[in-house]
Amino acid sequence: MRSMLYLKDVVTLAYSPETCTGCGTCLQVCPREVLRRSNGKIEIALRDACIECGACQRNCPQGALTVKAGVGCASAIMNQMLGRKAACCGVDDNCLS
Amino acid sequence: MNYRVDAGLYALGEPDAESPVFVTANYKLTFDLFRRAVSSVDSLRAAPLGGNLPSEHGEREGEAPTALPVEGATRAPEIDGWILVLDTLGINVWCAAGKGTFGTDELVERIASSRLASIVSHRKLIVPQLGAPGIAAHDVKRRSGFQVVYGPVRAEDLPAFLTRSLKAEGRMRTKDFGFRERLALVPMEVVPALKVALPAAAGLFLLSFLAAGFSLSRALDSLLIPLIAIGTSILAGAVFTPLLLPWLPGRAFSVKGSILGLLSGLLVTSLLSVGHSVSSMGAVALLTLVSAMAAYLAMNFTGSSTVTSLSGVRKEMRIALPLQIGGTAAGLVLWVIALMGG
Numbered sequence: 089m090r091s092m093l094y095l096k097d098v099v100t101l102a103y104s105p106e107t108c109t110g111c112g113t114c115l116q117v118c119p120r121e122v123l124r125r126s127n128g129k130i131e132i133a134l135r136d137a138c139i140e141c142g143a144c145q146r147n148c149p150q151g152a153l154t155v156k157a158g159v160g161c162a163s164a165i166m167n168q169m170l171g172r173k174a175a176c177c178g179v180d181d182n183c184l185s
Numbered sequence: 186m187n188y189r190v191d192a193g194l195y196a197l198g199e200p201d202a203e204s205p206v207f208v209t210a211n212y213k214l215t216f217d218l219f220r221r222a223v224s225s226v227d228s229l230r231a232a233p234l235g236g237n238l239p240s241e242h243g244e245r246e247g248e249a250p251t252a253l254p255v256e257g258a259t260r261a262p263e264i265d266g267w268i269l270v271l272d273t274l275g276i277n278v279w280c281a282a283g284k285g286t287f288g289t290d291e292l293v294e295r296i297a298s299s300r301l302a303s304i305v306s307h308r309k310l311i312v313p314q315l316g317a318p319g320i321a322a323h324d325v326k327r328r329s330g331f332q333v334v335y336g337p338v339r340a341e342d343l344p345a346f347l348t349r350s351l352k353a354e355g356r357m358r359t360k361d362f363g364f365r366e367r368l369a370l371v372p373m374e375v376v377p378a379l380k381v382a383l384p385a386a387a388g389l390f391l392l393s394f395l396a397a398g399f400s401l402s403r404a405l406d407s408l409l410i411p412l413i414a415i416g417t418s419i420l421a422g423a424v425f426t427p428l429l430l431p432w433l434p435g436r437a438f439s440v441k442g443s444i445l446g447l448l449s450g451l452l453v454t455s456l457l458s459v460g461h462s463v464s465s466m467g468a469v470a471l472l473t474l475v476s477a478m479a480a481y482l483a484m485n486f487t488g489s490s491t492v493t494s495l496s497g498v499r500k501e502m503r504i505a506l507p508l509q510i511g512g513t514a515a516g517l518v519l520w521v522i523a524l525m526g527g
Contacts, residue, residue, distance in 0.1 A: 091359065091361065091362075091492070092430065092431050092492045093436060093492070094436055094437075094492050094493045094494060095436050095494075095500060095501065098494065098496045098497045098500050099494045099496050099497065100496055113322060113323075116314070116317075116335045116353075116358065117314060117317035117335055118358075119314060119315060119338055119358065119359055119491075120359065120360065121358070121359055137492075138494060139491065139492060139493060139494045140494040140495050140496060141283065141317075141318045142283075142318045143282075143314075143317035143318045146317065146318055146319070146320065147317055147320070147321055147322050147323070149323040156495070156496065157283070157318060158283075158495030158496075159283055159488070159495060160488070160490075160493030160494045160496075160497055160498040161487060161488025161493075161495075161498065162438075162484045162485050162487045162488060162498050162502055163485055163488050164488060165495075165498060165499060165502060166502075
């Protein structure tokens with residue numbers, strides 16, 4: 089099954105091909121097959137699949153990939169808006185996946 | 186209950202200086218899942234030894250690593266290796282990586298405190314791919330001399346990863362969100378929903394009881410619409426939206442939830458009208474309530490899913506949350522109008 093896509097054209101993922109050396113670490117860390125190699129160069133193949141986890145940015149030695157990383161969790165955002173502790177994935181939370 | 190494993194270096198089977206080093210989090214379920222994945226299938230079926238984790242090990246600087254029995258195992262694990270457990274405050278790899286506790290600093294410090302460099306002769310670490318949001322492989326290399334090799338997303342793929350000389354691609358590199366996984370998450374959606382729904386229902390009952398002049402039967406009669414709306418919303422938004430997620434129309438979870446809510450509302454209204462006389466205003470109230478509340482519950486599933494982004498959820502909430510609140514309020518007003526009309 090093709091992976092499910094969330095909203096169109098919304099993610100903050102950006103790629104600058106000039107600084108990319110094509111090492112390919114980003115291809116290994118992306119859990120959503122957002123990137124691919126084409127003629128030796130990396131390119132964004134499936135932008136809407138990006139979940140902004142930040143793995144590619146963190147592991148790009150050149151800083152060629154940038155993204156505002158975060159967790160797409162409505163209840164965490166609501167807790168934040170209500171001034172409660174914004175933590176998602178705490179031991180007492182529901183988000184253990 | 187304590188779900189933490191002490192951080193530090195553990196021995197898996199009978200490792201030597203050449204054995205691979207696996208990095209993981211100190212969440213007990215993660216640790217057990219990992220050990221089960223690298224154990225032979227036979228040992229899983231064998232009778233438990235009853236061996237729990239030794240109470241202390243590894244944490245003290247430079248202490249010799251401890252050999253552990255794999256729970257429920259009577260045979261040695263299939264793979265001999267070292268397990269470097271990072272202190273993630275008892276949180277799983279993915280969530281801890283997002284927070285940075287499963288991170289470069291912790292890994293580099295744990296390599297030093299466990300004296301890993303003097304225990305193994307190679308300089309390679311197998312780190313779970315879902316830890317990558319917290320670990321900068323090139324920084325780890327620079328600061329510790331150890332090369333990070335990203336292992337597969339799922340621990341169950343580790344044996345295959347090792348036999349393929351540390352190569353993973355395609356399915357091993359991607360996080361799916363299958364039916365079983367969504368099914369397992371349904372209780373996590375229903376329980377919090379009920380925690381809000383039950384007090385709300387009790388409050389509405391109290392109001393109806395007072396408004397009905399302390400007549401129990403009239404109070405229950407007037408509560409029919411909101412109670413059915415609450416129950417239907419939970420079924421549509423917290424149970425069936427997660428289960429049917431890939432097949433529901435729309436990309437935003439609220440859209441999926443409200444469509445399913447509306448359809449369920451129509452179904453329930455037509456069933457109701459068989460035995461009951463439901464006013465058209467009452468029916469509109471029910472449909473409005475169910476669409477709004479099911480959309481809200483469906484939107485809450487964004488956090489449990491593995492397909493949403495922060496930017497996306499923010500955008501969805503900006504548009505959907507006011508509609509959900511407004512829709513619920515409008516539904517309640519319509520319900521009161523329907524009551525007065527009846």
